[in-house]
Amino acid sequence: MRFGCIDIGTNSVRLLIADADKNGITKIYKGIKTTRLGTGVDITSTLKIDAICRTVDAVTNFVDIARSFHCDKIIAIGTSAVRDALNKEVLLQEIYQKTGVRVDVISGKKEAELAFKGVAGGIKSCEGKSILIVDIGGGSTEFTYGEKNKIKERYSLNIGAVRLTERYLNESLYDKSHMQKLSEDIEMNLMLLHRLKEIILSRGKRIVAVGVGGTITSLAAIDQNLDVYDSEKVHSYVLTYHRVYSILNVLSGMSSDERKRVKGLMPERADIIVAGVMILTKVMEYFELEEISVSEWDNLEGLIFENIP
Structure with missing residues (x-):
């Protein structure tokens, strides 16, 4: 079909x-x-x-x-x-x-469910394992935790790259006060996930963290310095916390025009990428994640899996 x-x-x-x-x-x-x-x-x-x-x-x-x-x-x-x-x-x-x-x-929870189904079908290394999926969108970020391909927890927070850019990062150059307010907003929202945090930390190294959405796929392309976006090189790429934090510092110190020239970053995403990367940075800190895998498979693939007769 x-x-x-x-x-x-x-x-x-x-x-x-x-x-x-x-x-x-x-x-x-x-x-x-x-x-x-x-x-x-x-x-x-x-x-x-x-x-x-x-x-x-x-x-x-x-x-x-x-x-x-x-x-x-x-x-x-x-x-x-x-x-x-x-x-x-x-x-x-x-x-x-x-x-x-x-x-x-x-709903946000349905969005999280579809992302889980897409990732589970697209990254075979996740099969049968405990998975935390982070889907950073423009208006919201979804979190889904599953074990052995079954969803156990799912959440949606109203923190997204477009939403937070409009709140705090309207200027071409960002000062420390704006970045601090952005960081605090994200941290305050993440506190709502304390139950999920307890589960994740109790699993330790057995957790596979996977990110989906334009922010994290862009980060994978930036980290590989890709002249042309290559989904095969992006899919399953592993980003470390150190690299995410380093890229955040570099991008936040640039003007919008400078970000538009960064290899691996679509110019249309240059104005919202810093807010998106800040979300990911804070998520990795909150859940104490050393690394996160990148998935090109997301809610669209999940939607197809859900509708296969």
């Missing part, structure tokens, strides 16, 4: 086309468009008209592509920015009128 799955996120819209059956997934096409749907949602709880237009155009284009590949099933999900917006129906109705596709607005 051929699937076309679309993820409408806070920062971007993504498409995955793949053939799937009980034996697994064969990827055919992947696409991404930065639409920044979540601009201003943290403050106003409202989607801006121009952001809605950009997103509708991106989704319409992806639906056309999916149909050109003769997909048997097209599925679209909306995450953090859509969840939070009081006027989400404007977006959902416009997408339905233009494409005939209904968007399923999923």
